[in-house]
Amino acid sequence: MSEPGEKRPSTIHEVARLAGVSHTTVSRYLQDKDSLKPQTRVKVEFAVKTLDYRPNLVARSMRTRRTNRLAIVLATGPHFPGRQLAAASETAHQAGYQIEIVSVEGGPKARAARIEDLARSGQVDGILALSSIDIGAASIDLKTKSLGIPIVRSESYDERLHVLGELAGAAEIGEIIEHLSSLGHRRFLHVAGDQSFASGRNRKRVYLETIERLGLESVGVYDGDWTGQSGVDAIASLPDGCGVTAVVAACDLAAVGVIRGARARGWSVPGDLSVFGWDDDEYGRYALPSLSTVAVDRESQGRDGIHRLLAEILGKPAPEPSVRSVNRLIHRESTAPPPLSADSTGADGRSEVQ
Amino acid sequence: MSEPGEKRPSTIHEVARLAGVSHTTVSRYLQDKDSLKPQTRVKVEFAVKTLDYRPNLVARSMRTRRTNRLAIVLATGPHFPGRQLAAASETAHQAGYQIEIVSVEGGPKARAARIEDLARSGQVDGILALSSIDIGAASIDLKTKSLGIPIVRSESYDERLHVLGELAGAAEIGEIIEHLSSLGHRRFLHVAGDQSFASGRNRKRVYLETIERLGLESVGVYDGDWTGQSGVDAIASLPDGCGVTAVVAACDLAAVGVIRGARARGWSVPGDLSVFGWDDDEYGRYALPSLSTVAVDRESQGRDGIHRLLAEILGKPAPEPSVRSVNRLIHRESTAPPPLSADSTGADGRSEVQ
DNA sequence: CTGAAAGCGCTTACAG
DNA sequence: CTGAAAGCGCTTACAG
DSSP, X not given: OOOTTOOOOOOHHHHHHHHTSOHHHHHHHXXXXXXXXXXXXXXXXXXXXXXXXXXXXXXXXXXXXXOOEEEEEEOOSSSOOHHHHHHHHHHHHHTTOEEEEEEOOSSHHHHHHHHHHHHHTTSOSEEEEOTTSOOHHHHHHHHHSOOSSOEEEOOOHHHHHTTTGGGTTOHHXXXXXXXXXXXXXXXXXXXXXXXXXXXXXXXXXXXXXHXXXXXXXXXXXXXXXXXXXXXXXXXXXXXXXXXXXXXEESSHHHHHHHHHHHHHTTOOTTTTOEEEOSSOOHHHHHSSSOOBEEEOOHHHHHHHHHHHHHHHHXXXXXXXXXXXXXXXXXXXXXXXXXXXXXXXXXXXXXOSOO | OOOTTOOOOOOHHHHHHHHTSOHXXXXXXXXXXXXXXXXXXXXXXXXXXXXXXXXXXXXXXXXXXXXXXXXXXXXXXXXXXXXXXXXXXXXXXXXXXXXXXXXXXXXXXXXXXXXXXXXXXXSOSEEEEOTTSOOHHHHHHHHHSOOSSOEEEOOOXXXXXXXXXXXXXXXXXXXXXXXXXXXXOOEEEEEEOOXXXXXXXXXXXXXXXXXXXXXXXXXXXXXXXXXXXXXXXXXXXXXXXXXXOEEEESSHHHHHHHHHHHHHTTOOTTTTOEEEOSSOOHHHHHSSSOOBEEEOOHHHHHHHHHHHHHHHHHTOOOOOOSSOOOOEEEOOTTOOXXXXXXXXXXXXXXXXXX
16 A cells, blocks of 8 residues: 555645744644745745645644535435536635535435434534435424534525415426416326425425416326336326326426327327426427426525525524526427317327327 | 534543543444443443434544545536446445545646645545546646545546557447448438547547448538537538438437437438437437437446445455446437438438428 | 553644 | 644554
8 A cells, every 4th residue: 555656645744844933833824824924934835835735634624623615415316406516516615615415315214314424423514405305304303403513405595485385496387387378278287206305296286276276177197206207107197088288297307208108199299288397408408399398597596505504604694595596487399379179189189190 | 603402512532421431442332342341332332322422523534544435526517427426326335435526627727636635635535536527637647646545537448448449438439330331321420529528539539430440421520519509500510412311429418409400401310310329318218209329337337436446445456347337329219221312411401391 | 351641633722 | 923732532552
């Protein structure tokens, strides 16, 4: 292991010796170069450069009881929150913090345990749980225990304000249905996301409530799992002649599956069936037909999450989100008015050739 | 900051006091419960449980000079290596290591600097750079410097063996062209990936070499950037009557763009134009037409990367990859023999309605 | 099998 | 402006 060229990193003492000062002075230089008299500063500067010295961050943390590191926990899955992360990293770096991403696996219980270990390991100053991870009830346990460091759950602006109550974080599903209704659609299907995720549950609930509120009809909810296959299966499971003309999918991938499933039954999209997704994934922009969807302001989510976490760490009041995060509907080729004969998805089937 | 309910985490000394033993004994208990005599062990066990004690990992690391943490560095981008990460995490956990994911931003220079800082911070025992990140020449600098900890670059099996020489990591491009050629295709187009990535460069090089080797024709290489738009633009840039019948895209997203671009010119896929992607993204499976592509064995990549890193850390010889990683071609609806009249992508254009 | 002592590499009062 | 001393919470020889 100790090979010839392998230098051990130099310590603050070695720098001090080379500079001819005490290690206290070197430490001071590290904290604030201007606290040294110029002549001393030059000597230390030289020694640091010569030895290419970097402070041992573990030792520093041990002494200061701070790490300047923030953990973002998430579950690796089909929907990796890359854009939230990028924005969160940038925000954290600006505040002088490093980000570490920790993926936690297993059930809610195992995940909560892992988060608690992390919180109490002394290795990070705070934890941001992206909303894509579901620690559910376990997060309440975490709250009541004292973990020593703040844990913040990233949520959408709407969820945070609780303004929309039951609609929290899925209000756009209501807008989608209203829009489709205004185009003339009356019979809907929802391909739900994994119900172990809050986002999946909320979208399903808002779907049902909006159908009810507007006096529309639902041919049912297909309990999917965010996959393309669930979209295919949802359509395949529909009885002939059900008369559905619009599908609200919980995510873009499921929506693409719905379109494929529709094609397999000879239904045209959007001729016979309108399909709405959620995510604004890049694929949907180029798909045939391109996908109507919900563009999520992931950057704000990541940014605001870090801001709230930093506020808690520093003991400041929770900040107002800089900009109201906008989850806006994007209308593309997969939605249109329903066919004149509302039963084109009925028993007689195919109204489009290939 | 110090709120009423906020307990400070307990220390090994407090456990020792409660158990009526020395903190040395508690530490010993933490390392190996069987090294204590049963009666003592019970007392310590009780104290640990009562105080819900967790060792401060920062202090432990400081003392042992090991962290049992591995960093995986990557650049956040359109192709997030979720599956490699999941496999890498699992492998690391089995070996008793925690994984931390660090995203490094900026140019190659800035990224290399960030990696060096990390390596010398004492916060991790080793670093795995997923091949999706390009530290290029900077990685050589990193090698020559002594960073104190091992850094391993994750590469595909082929890259590692250097068996294929120039074809490293992109051999499947050759297979794709051979297959398309066997179907009767003669004129090709390559939509290249970002040339600042090794994978982008290799695929382009193998494309050109294979075209040459098989005596085929290329109407050119469109220098793309992994996006769907680059696929659209590549097709739009083609002169009328160029006679191309097959497109080899550097990734699935570009391939989807190509299909959309073809449709915009009235070309049918695969009727007039065959399109091959690379990635086996889930979208391509459900797209219309579904996408022929290359399935990458990302799990093996992640697993093998960690195995090699652990071997270096422990000073063992580099392990043979458990299974030869197989990047296999998947043939779906987007490829077929060329049209009988080979100039269907020519000036007269549209051979398919809608 | 157990305890007293040293020390990992830093930072931060406290003196001067 | 600078230095000597204490200490962050652990682990690990070294004695007993």
